[in-house]
Amino acid sequence: MTDNTAGKQEGVAAVDRAFQILGALAQRPEPSSLADLARDTGFYKSTILRLCASLEGAGYLTRLQDGHYVLGGSALRLGLAYERQSPLRQHVVPVLQDLVAKGTESASFHIRHGKAERLCLFRVNSNHSTLDRVEAGAVLPLDKGAAGRILRTYGTPKGDLAPVALSRGERDPSCAGLAAPVFGPAGLIGAVSLSGPNDRFTEQAVTRMQELLLAATAQLSLALGGLRSNIKSG
Known part of the structure; x- marks a missing residue:
């Protein structure tokens, strides 16, 4: 050498x-x-x-x-420059706010962060008194949680490409989450997740939130230039 x-x-x-x-x-x-x-x-x-x-x-x-x-x-x-150059905030945050306004659990947007982690870019807390402990800027494991599952499977050519992932107690035993992918012109951008205490994720609540989540991620993907062939709505 x-x-x-x-x-x-x-x-x-x-x-x-x-x-x-x-x-x-x-x-x-x-x-x-x-x-x-x-x-x-x-x-x-x-x-x-x-x-x-x-x-x-x-x-x-x-x-x-x-x-x-x-x-x-x-x-x-650098953070301010990212905000100026990235269109994500102006598109993503209103969608998260709308989900919460419709009575879902807390809404977050996650992207891959290296090989084994994901980054929570944006977060809008629900109106409930008890919340799961996630904040914008948090780095979380890629192998735990609904958002992690979406980011893993859609990042793997042979992954099981389910339109929605549900997790219970993977990262926190008392919490649950739903997540769906968001696409851009080049493919997967990130995942929107709805998370909160497990006892509020009843079968009825999950069904309702899943419909809202799929509609929201389809709308967001179209706004970000995603291909219609990748997008599944409720």
């Missing part, structure tokens, strides 16, 4: 580690200590300190006076 190749690999590894540090910061609701970041990433503290110095210089994180770290202004700038 040449010195040039080794240098490139080291550079890629450093970028990967920096992204993992940013991801760990984004996951915590409060500022992270050096020990928190070491525990969350598995990196040596010396490695974290070196990468944090570079990230701080670029504005992606800030070191507080007490030594804790938070995301910096450049992270906000």
Whole structure:
């Protein structure tokens, strides 16, 4: 291996580690200590300190006076740029709001996030007093939950392409969820899910929510340029 190749690999590894540090910061609701970041990433503290110095210089994180770290202004700038460039929010959020207004459980929109996880991009809480614990920005396992099942099966050529997935107690024993796919011109974009306490997912409630969910995802897919051959409505 040449010195040039080794240098490139080291550079890629450093970028990967920096992204993992940013991801760990984004996951915590409060500022992270050096020990928190070491525990969350598995990196040596010396490695974290070196990468944090570079990230701080670029504005992606800030070191507080007490030594804790938070995301910096450049992270906000990227988020705002994503909002400007992506048409998803203007199409997805009104659909989620409409589902909740019709009496469904809490509505969320999920996309794949790496090989084994999914990201909740948008969330509208139901009007019920008790809710499942999911927030926009949460990273969840791809192998658990109705939305995860949709994202997995529609991302696999030989998957069982059921139009709706129902899960009970997979991620949280007390919760249940329904999910259906959303398509764009190039195929699957994400999944809309309805989730809440399991005891409210009666057979009658599931039937009603499934009809509303299929109609909503069909409407959303058409708005995002999905092919009619992929879209199934209630």
